[in-house]
Amino acid sequence: MSGPKKSKTYHFNPEWEEEFFFTMVKEKCVCLICRFAIATPKRGNLERHYETVHKKHADSFPRNSDLRKSKLKDMKRCLAGEQAMFTKPLEKSKAATVASYKISHILAKNKKPFEDGVMIKECFVEAAESLFVNFKNKAEIISAIKDIQLSRQTVTRRVETISKNLENQTMNYLKDCTYFSLQFDESTDATDVAQLCIFIRMVFPDMTVKEDFLTMIPLKEHTRGVDIYDSFLKFTQEVKMPLYKLVCITTDGAPAMTGNHNGFIALCRANDDFPNFFTFHCVIHQQALCGKILNMKDVMTIAFKVANSIRAKSLQRRLFKAQLESSELEHSDLLLYTDARWLSRGRFLARLHELLPEIIIFLEARGDDAEMLKNEKWRSDLAFLVDITKHLNDINLELQGKDKNIVDMMSSINAFKRKLQQLKDEMKNKDCRNFPTLLLQQNSASFVTYEEEVTKILKEFERRFADINKIENILSFMSYPFNCTNIQKISSSSSDLFNMERTALENEMLKLISDINLKARAGDSNPFWSSIPEMKYPLIKQIALQITAFFASTYLCESAFSQMKVIKSKYRTRLTNDHLTACLRLGITENIPNYEHFAEDHQCHASTSVLR
Numbered sequence: 001m002s003g004p005k006k007s008k009t010y011h012f013n014p015e016w017e018e019e020f021f022f023t024m025v026k027e028k029c030v031c032l033i034c035r036f037a038i039a040t041p042k043r044g045n046l047e048r049h050y051e052t053v054h055k056k057h058a059d060s061f062p063r064n065s066d067l068r069k070s071k072l073k074d075m076k077r078c079l080a081g082e083q084a085m086f087t088k089p090l091e092k093s094k095a096a097t098v099a100s101y102k103i104s105h106i107l108a109k110n111k112k113p114f115e116d117g118v119m120i121k122e123c124f125v126e127a128a129e130s131l132f133v134n135f136k137n138k139a140e141i142i143s144a145i146k147d148i149q150l151s152r153q154t155v156t157r158r159v160e161t162i163s164k165n166l167e168n169q170t171m172n173y174l175k176d177c178t179y180f181s182l183q184f185d186e187s188t189d190a191t192d193v194a195q196l197c198i199f200i201r202m203v204f205p206d207m208t209v210k211e212d213f214l215t216m217i218p219l220k221e222h223t224r225g226v227d228i229y230d231s232f233l234k235f236t237q238e239v240k241m242p243l244y245k246l247v248c249i250t251t252d253g254a255p256a257m258t259g260n261h262n263g264f265i266a267l268c269r270a271n272d273d274f275p276n277f278f279t280f281h282c283v284i285h286q287q288a289l290c291g292k293i294l295n296m297k298d299v300m301t302i303a304f305k306v307a308n309s310i311r312a313k314s315l316q317r318r319l320f321k322a323q324l325e326s327s328e329l330e331h332s333d334l335l336l337y338t339d340a341r342w343l344s345r346g347r348f349l350a351r352l353h354e355l356l357p358e359i360i361i362f363l364e365a366r367g368d369d370a371e372m373l374k375n376e377k378w379r380s381d382l383a384f385l386v387d388i389t390k391h392l393n394d395i396n397l398e399l400q401g402k403d404k405n406i407v408d409m410m411s412s413i414n415a416f417k418r419k420l421q422q423l424k425d426e427m428k429n430k431d432c433r434n435f436p437t438l439l440l441q442q443n444s445a446s447f448v449t450y451e452e453e454v455t456k457i458l459k460e461f462e463r464r465f466a467d468i469n470k471i472e473n474i475l476s477f478m479s480y481p482f483n484c485t486n487i488q489k490i491s492s493s494s495s496d497l498f499n500m501e502r503t504a505l506e507n508e509m510l511k512l513i514s515d516i517n518l519k520a521r522a523g524d525s526n527p528f529w530s531s532i533p534e535m536k537y538p539l540i541k542q543i544a545l546q547i548t549a550f551f552a553s554t555y556l557c558e559s560a561f562s563q564m565k566v567i568k569s570k571y572r573t574r575l576t577n578d579h580l581t582a583c584l585r586l587g588i589t590e591n592i593p594n595y596e597h598f599a600e601d602h603q604c605h606a607s608t609s610v611l612r
Contacts, residue, residue, distance in 0.1 A: 010042050012029060032075035033053075100150060104158035113571075120150060174200070180201060183198070184249065191573050225256045247550070294388065303352055334359075352382070427451035477490050481512055498543055498546065505539045
């Protein structure tokens with residue numbers, strides 16, 4: 001038996017356009033005279049149609065004549081115009097849809113209500129009326145603006161779509177990364193719903209790093225460790241998170257997170273789906289707690305009482321501000337202090353000390369006793385507290401920010417511990433070089449007491465950062481391995497912490513520090529560990545990747561909560577948890593959505609809403 005008959009493929013010849021007045025439109029031959037379509041571009045089919053239906057054109061427009069060529073151009077131009085009648089409105093609707101997505105993204109990114117889209121559209125129209133008053137196509141421009149879909153419901157759907165796209169991008173990055181770490185923190189929104197915020201830090205084979213918002217999980221009832229664990233486990237199952245890549249979890253150190261038996265970390269370690277991972281208490285949080293060891297209750301009590309006596313009543317505050325304005329001082333009001341904000345105490349004390357002469361005048365003018373504020377011992381204690389909190393605030397600000405790795409943060413902490421030792425020695429020698437406010441007091445300050453306070457802070461830093469100090473020698477080796485002098489100690493601690501075979505790791509370390517080519521490359525501008533061949537140093541490369549993935553603080557979560565307070569304010573309490581998460585994602589992530597893809601996936605329609 002013969003095989004199946006092969007089908008013949010026909011191709012349109014451009015010469016047939018002038019010969020038979022046919023052209024190709026979407027894989028079909030279309031007659032330019034009557035718009036008849038022929039599926040198979042065979043010469044015989046075209047010639048039969050032309051000779052049968054349009055024979056008179058052969059006489060009216062002779063072949064190879066300029067008249068025939070001119071007629072062909074006119075017919076093709078006419079066909080293009082007919083097609084534009086259908087494609088132009090579609091392109092206009094698509095452009096309006098893309099603009100709608102972009103404006104919705106901007107609204108969410110700037111934490112604005114969804115219904116503000118209508119206001120923006122109204123602003124566009126009013127601005128166009130003035131800007132394009134002398135333009136010939138003014139009506140067309142305003143019509144295009146009015147076609148943009150920006151109703152509250154539409155903006156809501158746009159934000160949901162963009163958020164889902166950005167979430168998918170993050171999940172794709174998660175699939176491609178080598179390791180990742182997580183940071184957790186919990187806070188309540190405007191409706192007293194506890195929101196668990198989670199950020200992710202991913203490291204890729206080329207040692208590049210990406211930090212991104214992962215999700216916000218509402219905890220509608222209890223916020224115990226088991227509640228956080230169950231909610232997070234459900235999320236990992238829904239998104240199919242590759243937990244085997246997890247290397248570190250950083251928390252705020254709350255009992256619900258770090259409890260020995262029922263804490264979130266303990267429950268994760270008890271689950272076989274979780275690998276062996278590191279866990280850290282937020283470095284910034286611990287630094288703030290170290291500052292609370294200061295024993296300056298007498299100073300703070302009086303400072304609070306004085307500030308509250310002025311700020312508590314509207315009349316007193318107005319009178320004090322009027323006094324400051326008449327004195328033409330730089331600042332025109334007192335600040336308040338809240339224990340939840342890490343930097344506020346230092347700023348509160350600095351402002352109080354700066355305005356102390358005016359405060360004394362104000363209190364005496366209204367008949368209050370201001371003798372304590374004139375006491376030299378109290379003023380010296382206040383000056384010392386202003387200076388030491390300034391130092392603590394400086395290190396706090398240095399630790400904040402995105403893309404901070406654990407090596408950078410531990411370097412800052414170690415530098416500050418050395419500075420505290422220097423401050424302690426200066427207090428011992430009655431040297432106030434680094435205490436400018438105390439230096440201005442010009443009195444016999446109690447340097448022994450101040451030395452004890454600095455010593456307490458230094459000891460608290462040593463105690464709170466003991467866990468991270470255990471890996472300090474490993475961090476030093478990974479920062480610059482060629483200065484290593486104790487390979488045995490580092491290989492021993494590294495093999496235990498990262499669950500590796502010690503002898504193989506030690507051999508890799510010895511080979512690495514003896515590699516002349518790598519040592520010459522260590523000073524290059526390119527990241528050192530990205531140039532290390534994994535085939536030659538597999539264990540060391542894995543340690544470098546894991547350490548690069550570590551989160552050392554919960555700064556990103558704290559920043560997200562600040563944005564959450566603006567998004568879900570007392571004026572937007574009806575905002576759902578899903579929409580809160582979507583708005584946060586759009587406001588935080590640096591991923592760029594594919595607006596054109598959205599417009600292609602949706603049937604585009606012009607807006608039908610009527611402006612006010």
